[in-house]
Amino acid sequence: MGEMKALVQGKKKNTVLHRMKKYRILYLLAIIPFAYLIVFRYWPIFLQFVLATKNYTIKGGIWGSEFIGLDNFAQLFHSREFKKILFNTVRISLLRLVCGFVPPIILSVMLFDMNSAVFRKISQSILYIPHFFSWVIVYAIAQVLFQNTGYINSFLNLLGIESKQFLMSERYFLPILIGSGVWKSLGWSTILYLAALTNINTELFEAARLDGAGPIQRIRYITLPGIVPIIVFSLMMNLGSILSAAGTEQILLFYNPTNYEVSDVIGTWLYRQGLGKMKYGLGAAVSVFESSVGLVLVLISNKLANKFAGLGIW
Amino acid sequence: MKKRQINTEKVYQAVIAAVVAILVLVSLFPLIYVAGLSFTSQQEYMSRGNLMVIPYRPTLEGYKRILFRDDTYLKGLLVSLLRTGIGTAVTLVCTLIMGYLLSKEDLPGRRGMLFAVMVTVLYNGGMIPTFLTVKGLGLLDTFWAMILPGMVDTWSVLVFKQFFSGLPKEVIESAEIDGCGELRMLVQIAVPLSTAVMAALGLFMAVGQWNAWFDALIYLQKNTDLYPLQLLLRNVFANANMGYNSSIQVDMMKNQTDTSLRMVVTMIGTVPILCVYPFLQKYFTSGVYMGAVKG
Structure with a gap:
């Protein structure tokens, strides 16, 4: 009986939600490093693709400049x-x-x-x-x-x-x-x-x-x-x-x-x-x-x- | 037969000794030359010609002029120390946290996060988009432009991950049974166990911070007060036009022959590295191995 209970509990403890709860502090700590990845690593990659398709002018900036497709290439x-x-x-x-x-x-x-x-x-x-x-x-x-x-x-x-x-x-x-x-x-x-x-x-x-x-x-x-x-x-x-x-x-x-x-x-x-x-x-x-x-x-x-x-x- | 063998071995040892000795000299000579000139007065340098290495009458005149006539280089030294200290600490902490997180095999979302890190190792946005990001965040001309863009060393994340994955499961399980929370486990168990890895990675990060100048060149355009030593040094030597004029630098630009002053600046950029070098040595092999072959 006791064994069964432990087994059931053990199973319950392994759900995704439970594991997420267990590691909540780590997720919290990792917010800053992951925010870094998004801002300083992924954003520039995105910008790279956007800019590569634009005829960049100072006046237009990144978003206002004319879209020229693959002309740059x-x-x-x-x-x-x-x-x-x-x-x-x-x-x-x-x-x-x-x-x-x-x-x-x-x-x-x-x-x-x-x-x-x-x-x-x-x-x-x-x-x-x-x-x-x-x-x-x-x-x-x-x-x-x-x-x-x-x-x-x-x-x-x-x-x-x-x-x-x-x-x-x-x-x-x-x-x-x-x-x-x-x-x-x-x-x-x-x-x-x-x-x-x-x-x-x-x-x-x-x-x-x-x-x-x-x-x-x-x-x-x-x-x-x-x-x-x-x-x-x-x-x-x-x-x-x-x-x-x-x-x-x-x-x-x-x-x-x-x-x-x-x-x-x-x-x-x-x-x-x-x-x-x-x-x-x-x-x-x-x-x-x-x-x-x-x-x-x-x-x-x-x-x-x-x-x-x-x-x-x- | 036996005798001939011994002879070839002897010849071989002699060749090795000679080659290595020459290479050691070649590694060392430029340093001795730079150091020698930095202690030479301009008069002595002019009168003895450029083949001199050791000055007859060593003088500290150059050092006094560079360090105390105006505060350009003292400020640069301070900025370099600050960026090395703060940059290394921030990067090390963020990198360790990420590596630790990714080492948890039952962490929901682990594979996705690992993939997100791998992508940044393999593909980068390049100089211009990164510059525009830093600019967009209003970080240009601030101290943080030298720290934040390199806040996580994604390569080293993988090293930490590998290290923490290799820790014996029993350590973690027994801590869990003792009711140790995840935060305490990180701070009281994982961090103390990883001091050797942290020291190795941290020392190499610190050298990188100390030696960095290119980020300062592009991100600190007007704020010359924040120039680290290596950038000041670069400006002394670069033929590039510099929108920048400390009295000493103008002095050196006008007087290209003032080699000894330039060598003083070089020495100030070199000596701190030589000071930490003995402490670094312990970590060479592990550091390189971690850097080259991961996983």
Whole structure:
């Protein structure tokens, strides 16, 4: 009898209404974060679609401006400028990937293989530091090294080479941008690989040593295979963010009118032309393009990462 | 045979040591250079040329000029500290609450809410619509423009959710039997258990707040009093025209050769990061791992 009662009560306690009542305080607390999502995340998405279909004028505002359907998109896909910023965005992202992907893998294997634990710890601590500097600081450093009277030019002068306009040229923009990016992230990017390396079964290394395998065989047959999943995973994630990985914040600091031809990307264009010159309609259309293609790329890359590496972000 | 093996291992170790040592130097050199120049007087810099690194007669003149001739940089420092403190606290609390809520498996509406969070992780409104939202709310030129648009870190919501889902069920069940309400459970059980996660995520959020300048650039157009240090620093270096003139900044713009003053400002933006760096180190691996592979 008592058991029955408990059972009935137990069932009753599981109704949706009861559970909602149980968590009422949590719902109440979550109002603010969810209000945030609606106001600062969903509203802009809505605005993005509205603006993208409008010929925005200051007088008309968001709601009063003329509705022009997909004209903004038509204008974009026909404009040379959009092709240029799209090309630059993908090019800079790919260059970052090509130059910045392999070095951390090599470095993490080296750090992992290092015999002296003390030297390894100290090196790691120092190599990670640049990651924590803001891009402003990185630009400050780049400027003092590369300016006309800077360290590099003074050094060149010493060798009898004339000073070069490193910061005001099309030619040196990409190497300096990508180089300083790699400088900032190289050490930090090893962390994920090092975490994977420490998970490799140490008995394998022991067995390899007894079998007389040298460092090269060891790396080839044990170390690298041990981190292949993580390598594939990060490669996929990098490819998935190809539209967002150009680094707007860094480029905004490093670029100037002398190199817009190679340095202007989607993000910097949105800031300078979209926001600065109030091309809100066209700018929103660019955002729709960027966010939608970005979404598809991330979904695909996550799927591929799950398939090939057994690792995904969800 | 055995001997050759040992030799290749030795050669390999030597190569590693050399490569890593060079990379360490490359990481460190710009810092030493910046620090050195910040303690150099303009006269010494001019007379010794640009290849100098360590000053013969170090001076605090630059620091005195930047920090005490007018209050631009002291104010910037204060704003940066405030936005770092308040921004991190607000974001951490909101993010934790959301993650905790979503970890309750029998919560009605959980799937829908989770989906709502995932959407914002994957799709964003972009620079212009977000700007117009901030503007529409009347937040332009206010301190809150640097805090509210990033009030929830949706990525970290998923980290918290994952963490709370992983807590042993017994802890929660026994608390429920003891008649512990949901609020007390959150404050007295969940929060204390998650201090490590909070510390890791919080420290990285704080670094992000300290280093942020772009939001201030677009949201604080006229209110230069609220410029954080990183934006002031950016304005010193940017070739962009600045509708802004503190006496020191005009000074530096006119006198482009005054490298040491610029390096003083750089140091002021860098040193606080270096101060918290030792505390951060403990959380590196967990922080990165949580940031990269979730769920």
